[in-house]
Amino acid sequence: MKSIETRPQIKREVAEFTHAKELGGIELLNASYHKQNFSRHSHEGYTVGVIESGAQRFYRTGGNHIAPENSIILVNADEVHSGSSAAEGGWSYRAMYPLPEQFTLLNEELDLPANGAPYFPEPVVHDRVMADTLRMMFHTLDTSENRLLRESVVYSTMIKLMSRHSRSKIDIPRHAAAQTQLELVKQFLDDHPSVDISLEELAKLAGLSPFYLIKQFQIKCGLPPHAYQIQSRVRLAKQKIKQGYKLLDVAQECGFHDQSHLNRHFKRTMGVTPGQYAKEFNSKFVQANET
Incomplete structure (x- = not known):
C-alpha cells in the first residue's frame, strides 16, 4: 500500500473588511493573520475586538499586552x-471600530457625561459573557437583513460594553499654553495631511523649539509628528477611497510617494489593502481602477 504524501498546510493571511449601516456606519473586520505586523498607529474610532483563536500581542497605554483566545481587545x-x-x-479575530459620536448617541441610556464618549482603561478584558455577546452581534450583522434586529443588537451590545468596562477619563493637567501650541500642530496635520512640511516649519507655527515639539507632541499624541502625519494621510486616503477615487490618484493626493507607499502604510494601519477597503464602499471600484 502506497503511503500518501501530504504537503504542509500553508497559512494564509485572510482579511474581510465590511461596514454595518447602523449608527451611521460602523467599520468591521474579520481577519486571520499569521505574519501581519501592524505598525504603531491610531484610528479615529475605537477598536473592539474578540480573539477567536491564537493570541495577539499589541502595544497600548504605554505597555505591551497579550490577548489570548476568547479575550476582548479594547483600544x-x-x-x-x-x-x-x-x-x-x-x-484570528472579529473587530468593530465605532466612532466617539456613535457612542454619544447612546449616552442617555447610561447617564454619561455630556460628550458621551467612554474611556476603556483595560487593554485586554477577560469577560466571556461580553465576548459571546460581541460574537452574537457579529453573527447577526453577517446573516440578518432585519433592520430592527440589527439595530437592536448593535445598540444593546455597545451599551452593555460601556456599562461593564468603561469609565470617565480623568485628564492629567498640563501646561495650558504648551497644550494650545501642540494642538495647533495637530490641527495642521489633521487639516493638511498631504502637505510636505518640515519640522522647522511646524516648530515655527507652534512657537516651540523643534526638539521640544517632538518630545511634547509624542507625549500628547502618542506618536512623533512624522508618524502622526502618516496616520492623517491614511485617514484622508480612506475618505478618498470612499468617494471612488482611483488608487493612484489617492496616493498622489494624500501625499504618498506612490501607490506602493500607500499600500504599505494602509495595510499596516487597517489590516487590509486599499483595494480590499475600496470594494466594500464602491461597487464601481474595479472598473475605475482598470481604466
Missing part, C-alpha cells in the same frame, strides 16, 4: 497601538 479612539502574533499559528 480608545485616537489611542496609539500596534499588533502582531503572540502564538505560533497566528491569530
Whole structure:
C-alpha cells in the first residue's frame, strides 16, 4: 500500500473588511493573520475586538499586552497601538471600530457625561459573557437583513460594553499654553495631511523649539509628528477611497510617494489593502481602477 504524501498546510493571511449601516456606519473586520505586523498607529474610532483563536500581542497605554483566545481587545479612539502574533499559528479575530459620536448617541441610556464618549482603561478584558455577546452581534450583522434586529443588537451590545468596562477619563493637567501650541500642530496635520512640511516649519507655527515639539507632541499624541502625519494621510486616503477615487490618484493626493507607499502604510494601519477597503464602499471600484 502506497503511503500518501501530504504537503504542509500553508497559512494564509485572510482579511474581510465590511461596514454595518447602523449608527451611521460602523467599520468591521474579520481577519486571520499569521505574519501581519501592524505598525504603531491610531484610528479615529475605537477598536473592539474578540480573539477567536491564537493570541495577539499589541502595544497600548504605554505597555505591551497579550490577548489570548476568547479575550476582548479594547483600544480608545485616537489611542496609539500596534499588533502582531503572540502564538505560533497566528491569530484570528472579529473587530468593530465605532466612532466617539456613535457612542454619544447612546449616552442617555447610561447617564454619561455630556460628550458621551467612554474611556476603556483595560487593554485586554477577560469577560466571556461580553465576548459571546460581541460574537452574537457579529453573527447577526453577517446573516440578518432585519433592520430592527440589527439595530437592536448593535445598540444593546455597545451599551452593555460601556456599562461593564468603561469609565470617565480623568485628564492629567498640563501646561495650558504648551497644550494650545501642540494642538495647533495637530490641527495642521489633521487639516493638511498631504502637505510636505518640515519640522522647522511646524516648530515655527507652534512657537516651540523643534526638539521640544517632538518630545511634547509624542507625549500628547502618542506618536512623533512624522508618524502622526502618516496616520492623517491614511485617514484622508480612506475618505478618498470612499468617494471612488482611483488608487493612484489617492496616493498622489494624500501625499504618498506612490501607490506602493500607500499600500504599505494602509495595510499596516487597517489590516487590509486599499483595494480590499475600496470594494466594500464602491461597487464601481474595479472598473475605475482598470481604466
